[in-house]
Amino acid sequence: xxxxxxxxxxxxxxxxxxxxxxxxxxxxxxxxxxxxxxxxxxxxxxxxxxxxxxxxxxxxxxxxxxxxxxxxxxxxxxxxxxxxxxxxxxxxxxxxxxxxxxxxxxxxxxxxxxxxxxxxxxxxxxxxxxxxxxxxxxxxxxxxxxxxxxxxxxxxxxxxxxxxxxxxxxxxxxxxxxxxxxxxxxxxxxxxxxxxxxxxxxxxxxxxxxxxxxxxxxxxxxxxxxxxxxxxxxxxxxxxxxxxxxxxxxxxxxxxxxxxxxxxxxxxxxxxxxxxxxxxxxxxxxxxxxxxxxxxxxxxxxxxxxxxxxxxxxxxxxxxxxxxxxxxxxxxxxxxxxxxxxxxxxxxxxxxxxxxxxxxxxxxxxxxxxxxxxxxxxxxxxxxxxxxxxxxxxxxxxxxxxxxxxxx
Amino acid sequence: xxxxxxxxxxxxxxxxxxxxxxxxxxxxxxxxxxxxxxxxxxxxxxxxxxxxxxxxxxxxxxxxxxxxxxxxxxxxxxxxxxxxxxxxxxxxxxxxxxxxxxxxxxxxxxxxxxxxxxxxxxxxxxxxxxxxxxxxxxxxxxxxxxxxxxxxxxxxxxxxxxxxxxxxxxxxxxxxxxxxxxxxxxxxxxxxxxxxxxxxxxxxxxxxxxxxxxxxxxxxxxxxxxxxxxxxxxxxxxxxxxxxxxxxxxxxxxxxxxxxxxxxxxxxxxxxxxxxxxxxxxxxxxxxxxxxxxxxxxxxxxxxxxxxxxxxxxxxxxxxxxxxxxxxxxxxxxxxxxxxxxxxxxxxxxxxxxxxxxxxxxxxxxxxxxxxxxxxxxxxxxxxxxxxxxxxxxxxxxxxxxxxxxxx
Numbered sequence: 001x002x003x004x005x006x007x008x009x010x011x012x013x014x015x016x017x018x019x020x021x022x023x024x025x026x027x028x029x030x031x032x033x034x035x036x037x038x039x040x041x042x043x044x045x046x047x048x049x050x051x052x053x054x055x056x057x058x059x060x061x062x063x064x065x066x067x068x069x070x071x072x073x074x075x076x077x078x079x080x081x082x083x084x085x086x087x088x089x090x091x092x093x094x095x096x097x098x099x100x101x102x103x104x105x106x107x108x109x110x111x112x113x114x115x116x117x118x119x120x121x122x123x124x125x126x127x128x129x130x131x132x133x134x135x136x137x138x139x140x141x142x143x144x145x146x147x148x149x150x151x152x153x154x155x156x157x158x159x160x161x162x163x164x165x166x167x168x169x170x171x172x173x174x175x176x177x178x179x180x181x182x183x184x185x186x187x188x189x190x191x192x193x194x195x196x197x198x199x200x201x202x203x204x205x206x207x208x209x210x211x212x213x214x215x216x217x218x219x220x221x222x223x224x225x226x227x228x229x230x231x232x233x234x235x236x237x238x239x240x241x242x243x244x245x246x247x248x249x250x251x252x253x254x255x256x257x258x259x260x261x262x263x264x265x266x267x268x269x270x271x272x273x274x275x276x277x278x279x280x281x282x283x284x285x286x287x288x289x290x291x292x293x294x295x296x297x298x299x300x301x302x303x304x305x306x307x308x309x310x311x312x313x314x315x316x317x318x319x320x321x322x323x324x325x326x327x328x329x330x331x332x333x334x335x336x337x338x339x340x341x342x343x344x345x346x347x348x349x350x351x352x353x354x355x356x357x358x359x360x361x362x363x364x365x366x367x368x369x370x371x372x373x374x375x376x377x378x379x380x381x382x383x384x385x386x387x388x389x390x391x392x393x394x395x396x397x398x399x400x401x402x403x404x405x406x407x408x
Numbered sequence: 409x410x411x412x413x414x415x416x417x418x419x420x421x422x423x424x425x426x427x428x429x430x431x432x433x434x435x436x437x438x439x440x441x442x443x444x445x446x447x448x449x450x451x452x453x454x455x456x457x458x459x460x461x462x463x464x465x466x467x468x469x470x471x472x473x474x475x476x477x478x479x480x481x482x483x484x485x486x487x488x489x490x491x492x493x494x495x496x497x498x499x500x501x502x503x504x505x506x507x508x509x510x511x512x513x514x515x516x517x518x519x520x521x522x523x524x525x526x527x528x529x530x531x532x533x534x535x536x537x538x539x540x541x542x543x544x545x546x547x548x549x550x551x552x553x554x555x556x557x558x559x560x561x562x563x564x565x566x567x568x569x570x571x572x573x574x575x576x577x578x579x580x581x582x583x584x585x586x587x588x589x590x591x592x593x594x595x596x597x598x599x600x601x602x603x604x605x606x607x608x609x610x611x612x613x614x615x616x617x618x619x620x621x622x623x624x625x626x627x628x629x630x631x632x633x634x635x636x637x638x639x640x641x642x643x644x645x646x647x648x649x650x651x652x653x654x655x656x657x658x659x660x661x662x663x664x665x666x667x668x669x670x671x672x673x674x675x676x677x678x679x680x681x682x683x684x685x686x687x688x689x690x691x692x693x694x695x696x697x698x699x700x701x702x703x704x705x706x707x708x709x710x711x712x713x714x715x716x717x718x719x720x721x722x723x724x725x726x727x728x729x730x731x732x733x734x735x736x737x738x739x740x741x742x743x744x745x746x747x748x749x750x751x752x753x754x755x756x757x758x759x760x761x762x763x764x765x766x767x768x769x770x771x772x773x774x775x776x777x778x779x780x781x782x783x784x785x786x787x788x789x790x791x792x793x794x795x796x797x798x799x800x801x802x803x804x805x806x807x808x809x810x811x812x813x814x815x816x
Contacts, residue, residue: 052740052741053739053744054736054737054739054740054764055740084736084748084761084764084765085765086764086765119731119733120732120736120761120765311719312811315807315808315810316811316812318808319811319812321812323527324528325491325492325527325528328462328492328527328645329491329527331461331462332463332645333459333460333461334461336461338461340461340462340492341494353528355494356462357492357493358492358529395808395811396808399723399808400726400803403720403724403727403803404724404726404729
């Protein structure tokens with residue numbers, strides 16, 4: 001069987017999906033800020049949500065809308081999180097859903113809604129309404145046969161906040177009866193942490209999958225991708241990843257196709273998650289922390305995330321300082337079960353510690369590795385065979401500047 | 409009964425304690441880096457230690473030395489943490505203890521040892537030995553009758569690393585039969601977090617208290633003081649707070665004296681902890697986060713620490729931005745049980761949110777409060793009557809600069 005491959009394109013790469021993004025003036029700059037995703041037929045749908053006790057109004061509505069496992073459209077905006085504004089927030093989220101349903105001619109219960117941006121400020125509903133109308137018009141004018149990459153690309157732009165990179169990927173798996181495609185977009189750059197940061201992710205696929213199976217696949221994929229990204233340790237009120245499977249390919253990825261399809265789906269999530277880490281607010285370096293030989297997957301994850309999220313490790317990498325003591329120290333307070341006196345640490349290919357003790361490594365070699373934009377850290381625990389990888393970025397002056405003046 | 413009051417002076421304020429600090433060249437600069445505390449008679453002793461799984465060599469030895477609840481001297485150094493260096497580290501810690509015992513003429517099992525500084529580098533034992541000798545000589549030459557504030561002050565200087573403020577306090581409680589004194593020094597500025605950051609604290613008292621009671625008092629006091637400080641969320645391998653009670657006042661603080669004595673002891677710990685937060689690496693503002701009306705003490709603590717430790721809250725205060733949404737958001741992921749829709753938030757005297765929603769507060773009033781060097785945040789939960797306070801600082805460019813180049 002053929003293996004899957006990356007494709008050019010975004011959310012509309014899978015059959016039967018269209019997406020659009022417009023400038024509605026929610027952000028004060030002249031930027032894309034309202035977007036729609038539309039499936040020509042009702043899709044099986046699943047979501048994963050923030051574990052923050054404070055949950056944004058659109059998130060609560062979307063979770064409720066997903067209870068029947070079906071959705072046909074998603075309305076999204078950036079510039080305002082629609083969070084912590086009381087009943088006005090519930091009304092705003094519902095109004096967005098109702099208008100989208102009406103404009104696209106789909107049942108209101110099949111529309112999902114997501115917002116990102118500043119917390120605690122009421123939504124500018126007039127602008128939002130104008131945006132939804134324009135975005136829906138754009139979708140209604142498209143022929144379903146054409147390629148709509150540019151329009152879908154604007155949807156990816158419209159969910160960005162302090163992001164500097166568009167996060168948009170697509171891939172396909174050739175099968176005996178045709179091809180299955182999966183595509184996704186994501187946003188997130190500050191407030192990113194395990195258990196979902198300020199992170200929105202939307203995945204479309206034309207595979208034919210029941211909602212329950214999609215939900216399991218999405219959860220597993222999120223555990224090893226979005227939940228392994230840490231930028232600043234803050235978990236937001238708005239985070240969600242939603243997947244829609246409309247079956248338009250006519251192919252059900254079961255039997256021997258399933259492992260390959262699941263691998264592709266997860267790879268797409270990992271790619272989006274890595275891009276979020278790479279685009280961490282103010283980041284100058286992309287960090288991957290690989291933990292090998294842990295007693296359990298949970299231990300491996302805890303250690304990888306703890307090292308990747310440590311302010312001291314992050315500033316050391318910013319300063320290109322081979323300070324492995326901070327790495328071991330961050331592993332030590334991860335709450336995982338391991339023996340520090342057995343731990344080996346590598347910066348890229350240079351082993352800097354063996355059995356918990358520093359080695360007389362070449363500072364010159366280490367400096368070369370630390371000068372790269374992408375740095376890998378390996379911890380070998382010798383406790384078992386569980387592995388995990390977390391992604392993050394360094395902590396820079398730029399992070400402080402961005403977050404010292406976000407609201408104003 | 410008279411109430412307790414603050415005193416000028418340091419570790420030698422309580423009767424029968426002497427302390428000294430010298431420049432031994434462990435730090436490359438011309439700075440104090442080796443210190444001793446000495447009690448003229450064996451003291452009851454207790455300690456609280458880091459919960460990091462990686463534990464520094466001196467910490468392991470001190471914990472063992474404290475098993476009999478008696479100590480008479482403490483040897484301390486900065487510039488090198490004596491952590492993660494294998495058996496050489498155990499040997500170095502033991503050598504420091506043995507030399508101190510010999511120089512001061514006390515049993516080796518009654519000497520404690522603590523180190524702070526860079527992790528993973530072997531101790532420069534020749535310099536350390538010279539330092540211990542000089543510090544012991546200084547103590548041996550003192551008459552026990554005199555006031556030895558200056559010498560004790562040098563001990564406070566010798567445990568500083570990136571600290572910019574000396575943390576040294578003393579207080580006394582007049583009793584019917586005389587006076588009980590308590591004094592303490594601490595260090596800590598980066599890598600500070602709940603469950604003990606890179607934090608050393610030493611408390612002396614001339615009260616007559618059995619070790620077991622001292623241990624309980626110290627633990628309770630640490631919970632509400634050192635453990636409520638957060639600078640950057642990293643918990644170090646070396647943290648410890650040690651208390652010595654030598655009984656030289658001849659007064660046993662029991663009966664009605666106990667509550668007043670315990671309050672004084674805790675106030676001293678709180679004062680030291682606050683100074684650590686105030687002196688957080690690169691800090692430009694001191695933050696106090698007060699949580700009222702929580703269901704349990706544990707919930708109140710979790711929320712206070714989560715808000716105080718959030719990178720987004722810390723950068724917002726650096727930027728003097730009244731971004732209360734980040735405060736509620738950080739409370740939301742604290743893992744505590746509360747209803748965000750009931751939560752009121754105040755910045756100083758200005759209420760910025762009521763029942764989880766933003767108020768149309770005066771930005772001008774808020775700006776005035778945020779311009780201060782000391783900022784208080786209040787969260788009122790309306791869930792119960794538990795309270796807690798956490799202390800921290802803002803996250804600044806200076807923090808990034810300091811920690812980007814600590815090792816070099």
